[in-house]
Amino acid sequence: MHDDLLTRLQAAVGDDYLIEREFASGGQSRLFLASEPNVTRKVVIKLLPPEMGGVIEAERFKREIRVLGALQHPHIVPLLGTGHADDLLWYVMPFVGGGSLSARLKEGPLPVPEALRTLHEVADALAHAHEADVVHRDLKPENVLFQSGHAMLADFGVAHARLEGRRRSSGVGLGEMRRSIAMSAGRLTQHGFAVGTPAYMAPEQFIGDDPADARADVYSLAMMGYEMLTGRAPFSEYKGARLMVAHFTETVPLASHVRGEVPVGVAEALEKGMAKEAPDRYPNAAAFRDALGQRW
Numbered sequence: 001m002h003d004d005l006l007t008r009l010q011a012a013v014g015d016d017y018l019i020e021r022e023f024a025s026g027g028q029s030r031l032f033l034a035s036e037p038n039v040t041r042k043v044v045i046k047l048l049p050p051e052m053g054g055v056i057e058a059e060r061f062k063r064e065i066r067v068l069g070a071l072q073h074p075h076i077v078p079l080l081g082t083g084h085a086d087d088l089l090w091y092v093m094p095f096v097g098g099g100s101l102s103a104r105l106k107e108g109p110l111p112v113p114e115a116l117r118t119l120h121e122v123a124d125a126l127a128h129a130h131e132a133d134v135v136h137r138d139l140k141p142e143n144v145l146f147q148s149g150h151a152m153l154a155d156f157g158v159a160h161a162r163l164e165g166r167r168r169s170s171g172v173g174l175g176e177m178r179r180s181i182a183m184s185a186g187r188l189t190q191h192g193f194a195v196g197t198p199a200y201m202a203p204e205q206f207i208g209d210d211p212a213d214a215r216a217d218v219y220s221l222a223m224m225g226y227e228m229l230t231g232r233a234p235f236s237e238y239k240g241a242r243l244m245v246a247h248f249t250e251t252v253p254l255a256s257h258v259r260g261e262v263p264v265g266v267a268e269a270l271e272k273g274m275a276k277e278a279p280d281r282y283p284n285a286a287a288f289r290d291a292l293g294q295r296w
Contacts, residue, residue, distance in 0.1 A: 006032070009047060012085040017043065017092070028052050029061075033095060042095035043080060050087055058089060065091050067134055067156050075125035077145065077154040096154070098146030101224070105141055109231030112261045118144070119225045120292060121151040126221060126285030129156070130214040137212055139220035140200045141227070199233055200224060203247045203276055214284040221285065222273025229266070230258040234274070248276065265293050 009032065010019050017034040032045045048061045068079035082091040101118070104110065110118065122144055129136060136156055143155045202219035205212045227233040235246035256267035269291040275281045282288040
């Protein structure tokens, strides 16, 4: 099946790209490394698999393409092209070969100047997106790539599609959700609450009554900044429902208390960015970026 799909994709893209291999990728899309002979560069082809080619999935994928096409920023992985043939739908982006933030964090915290530079660059990318009324909604270290030492934000649009199915909740607000958590001692399997949501998601995203806005991105970015600076992701000791409880009920020490090299102003900006209630955070990534202070 794999060889058949690769052969079909190669036939669909023709001589424009030479497909080399498939990345080990999960989720709803397939990623292929390819070369572009005419300009001698490596690219990544993101393919909507045929089995996911229903009307809803295809429309979500096309929306992702439209989002990427509208975003042009030096720290966002750009859209190079798109195609549709033989019931296959794909788009092309440059291959970013410097590894991911996730891989870097496995080695421990980043040097403070490097962490702050990365945080500024990702915040710049998000500020551009927020100005275009685009919310990433799936910020995590795997989606931050490096090219020549600079951060590139990837995977716009996919998280939006994933979250649509979670917007139909029980109609429980954030305050009631928190009270329910306390009363049930963390047993969040009733009323349709999500369990086991990724570690960087803002509290309001667990409820899903309204689409998460720019403040949800601020929360996720602040959490990533905390991990870059301290070497420890907030609530990393928890899994499943206990992790979700922590997002609603627990706080972490100031980053400057964990690592003395972290400027106090930066630590306070991260704390505000990770506020439990969305109105208590910065309204968008630009405000968060500016609160961080100087670029490094």
